[in-house]
Amino acid sequence: KQEVTQIPAALSVPEGENLVLNCSFTDSAIYNLQWFRQDPGKGLTSLLLIQSSQREQTSGRLNASLDKSSGRSTLYIAASQPGDSATYLCAVSDDYKLSFGAGTTVTVRA
Amino acid sequence: DARVTQTPRHKVTEMGQEVTMRCQPILGHNTVFWYRQTMMQGLELLAYFRNRAPLDDSGMPKDRFSAEMPDATLATLKIQPSEPRDSAVYFCASDQSGSTVTGELFFGEGSRLTVL
Numbered sequence: 327k328q329e330v331t332q333i334p335a336a337l338s339v340p341e342g343e344n345l346v347l348n349c350s351f352t353d354s355a356i357y358n359l360q361w362f363r364q365d366p367g368k369g370l371t372s373l374l375l376i377q378s379s380q381r382e383q384t385s386g387r388l389n390a391s392l393d394k395s396s397g398r399s400t401l402y403i404a405a406s407q408p409g410d411s412a413t414y415l416c417a418v419s420d421d422y423k424l425s426f427g428a429g430t431t432v433t434v435r436a
Numbered sequence: 437d438a439r440v441t442q443t444p445r446h447k448v449t450e451m452g453q454e455v456t457m458r459c460q461p462i463l464g465h466n467t468v469f470w471y472r473q474t475m476m477q478g479l480e481l482l483a484y485f486r487n488r489a490p491l492d493d494s495g496m497p498k499d500r501f502s503a504e505m506p507d508a509t510l511a512t513l514k515i516q517p518s519e520p521r522d523s524a525v526y527f528c529a530s531d532q533s534g535s536t537v538t539g540e541l542f543f544g545e546g547s548r549l550t551v552l
Binding site for chain 1: 440467469478479481484486491492527529533539540541542543544545546
C-alpha cells in the first residue's frame, strides 16, 4: 500500500522567504504526482502535475521536482507572500487511485 | 469558468437519517471521484467512476453508503442510515483522463456533513 508523508506538518516563515515543502512516498511505481493547495473550508486546487517521466514542473513562482527512484518530491515557492498561506498536499497516482499526504500547513507572516 | 459543483455545502442531520450529496462534474470530464476528508484520516477515496461506470467503491462501507452516476452531469453519494462517525467533508473531483491514468484533478468545494 502506498504511503505518502509530508514533512514538516506546519511551517511559518516571514514574507519574502523561499518555501521548501517535502513529500516522500514508499512505492516508486507511480504514474504521476500532483501538488495541491487547500484553503480553509475550500476544496483542493491543483498546482502542478508531474508525470513519472518528468523531473520537474514550473508554474510562476512554483517549482516542483520529482525523484521517482528515491520516492521524493519537493515543492519550492519563491518569494513567499501572505496569500501563499494555505495547506499544501501532495498526491501520487498509481493508475487511477491517488494517495494523499496529510499536508503541510504554511503561514506566511507579513 | 468550469468547475465542479457540489450540493449541499453544509448539512446537519440526526443519526439514522438519509443523506444525499450531489455533484456536477466539469462538462466533458469522464472520470468522477468521491473523497472523504477528516482530521484523523485525511483524504480517503470512497468511489470512482469512469464513463459513468463504477470502477472502484472499495473505500465505502457497503452496508450504508451507495454511489451512482445516473447521467454524465450528475453523481450522487448516499448514506442510509447516517451515523455520527460519518461526519466529515465529502469532496467530489473530476478529470479528463484519456486512459486509465489519473490526470489533473479538479475538486469541488465539498459538502460538510455533521451527524448528531
